[in-house]
Amino acid sequence: MTTLILWLLDRVQSLFRLLGADYGQLRAIVQVKLIMDNRRSLVSLGRYGKPSAESNSNFTRVLGIYTLVGGLISLAMLSTPERDMLFFPLTLQFSYIMALCAMTLISDFSSVILDSSDNQIILPRPVGSRTLWLARIVHISSYLFAIALSLSVGGVLVIGYRFGALAALTFLTMSLLSAVLMVFLTNVFYLVLMRFINEEKLREVINYFQIVMAVLFYGGYQLLPRLIDSREILTQTIEHTWWHYLIPPMWMAATVDVFIQPILDSTHIIFGSLALLMPFAGLWFMNRFLTANFTQKLSGIDNESQSEASPLSAPRTQSVRTNWLEKLATWATTNALERAAFTFTWRITGRDRKFKLKTYPQLGFGLAYVVAMSFQSRSIGSSGFFYLFALYFAGLYVMVAQYQLGISDNYKASWIYGSAPIQAPGDVLSGSLKALIIKLLIPFYTLLASYILYRYGLDKINDVLLAFSNSLIMLVSAALLSTRYMPFSVAPDALKQNNTARGLLVSIVLAIVGLSHFGLTLVPYGVWVAIPASVFTFWYILHQYKKTSWERVEMG
Structure with a gap:
């Protein structure tokens, strides 16, 4: 493809000269860019495809x-x-x-x-x-x-x-x-x-x-x-x-x-x-x-240290944000190390553009899919239990964020985990997961629940609460069953590509939990009775996840 493009450029080089470009320089730059593209994976085929050394058939x-x-x-x-x-x-x-x-x-x-x-x-x-x-x-x-x-x-x-x-x-x-x-x-x-x-x-x-x-x-x-x-x-x-x-x-x-x-x-x-x-x-x-x-x-694009804020207003704004985040972290965590991991994850997920680009669209896809399916009369969207399917199916999209939590382009900075006096890595893992739940999962389910309640009635509030608690259980269970990495410590290409078995297992478990939930709707007050049991199960699994030792953590 590179040869063909360069051949076509040579045929119209007079046009580039007419536009004021130095054709020799332009051709050399384009040639190098095309060669480098052969070593780059495309987002169109997935986030983590590994290109080969000199050629890449992804674009083909x-x-x-x-x-x-x-x-x-x-x-x-x-x-x-x-x-x-x-x-x-x-x-x-x-x-x-x-x-x-x-x-x-x-x-x-x-x-x-x-x-x-x-x-x-x-x-x-x-x-x-x-x-x-x-x-x-x-x-x-x-x-x-x-x-x-x-x-x-x-x-x-x-x-x-x-x-x-x-x-x-x-x-x-x-x-x-x-x-x-x-x-x-x-x-x-x-x-x-x-x-x-x-x-x-x-x-x-x-x-x-x-x-x-x-x-x-x-x-x-x-x-x-x-x-x-x-x-x-x-x-x-x-x-x-x-x-x-x-x-x-x-x-x-x-x-x-x-x-x-x-x-x-x-x-x-x-x-x-x-x-x-x-x-x-x-x-x-x-x-x-x-x-x-x-x-x-x-x-000047990469010079992100500049700011238009005045010297007096910038520290004040930063102080307000820090105080607010510290109060939230104190409320959600139980010790200083977990609190530090909470605030660290909260800030990184707000600044890392690639994390947001790989995570936020997935949540938007989940909402768009639920809305589109609910209006389709000749599908599951017309069934009486579609709202349960939507609540549990959307949980699959939330797990994408949990999967992304260990990935970062700046993974080499993870040496800090080994040099810092961290005796209980489980506190770091649980603090990061709590930040993810509060920052992404709760707003996502709030939007989803608002649509479900609007479309199917306020009497479905008990189903929404039980589905949310069960989704928390599935999220923590997926973290327990997966390889445990410290937050943002793994290179994007280092994770294994074959997650079919894990995804299939999670889908089967979600289906079983969803069908069990549907069975509880047939029992008077069954859903309300199941909510405290689900909340206790989530607390117990999260407590087990918090006990993770260094022997269970794999450093990227």
């Missing part, structure tokens, strides 16, 4: 999955509507392509766009800011083009079979322009942030944006099959209004629609002009106005 497998999924979606949306009813299905198809390209930029390549680690090598050399920026854009665009192509294969085949080669070629061209447009929109977002937001807060803002987009994308994944299942929606006629001209997928859909019907009116001409001009106009706009001081901004 991602493209294969995208080709299969894109083909199925294209077959469902484009194979049945008549040619005069294809505008809305085409809009959905291009929306899917654009959304997936944007998510790839956010999840896998945001760190590449904003990476400043190569500044130590590049900045001392006479490399212009525009050359560096264009090298990053070419690097990202090469992958997005491959993704857009894989997502478009199914649509190209369906449209080519039904309406001819010209319509298929137009569909392929619009798919590639969609990728270019996503490069423009995503980079505008990043570059505008770099212009107006303090470097200290930039990565934090992007991190929360990644989390929100991941949850929204999963919600769209749940919604799309329901739209496809409704033929009335796919075959409806759209009356165009002025705001349709602000929706990029409609530009692409109308351009393809011109060759499918065929039709050429003023509306389609405007849409087609926007589809052909806006991607390139966007790149020109970024190259002309947004890349000034790009390299200097990048060099």
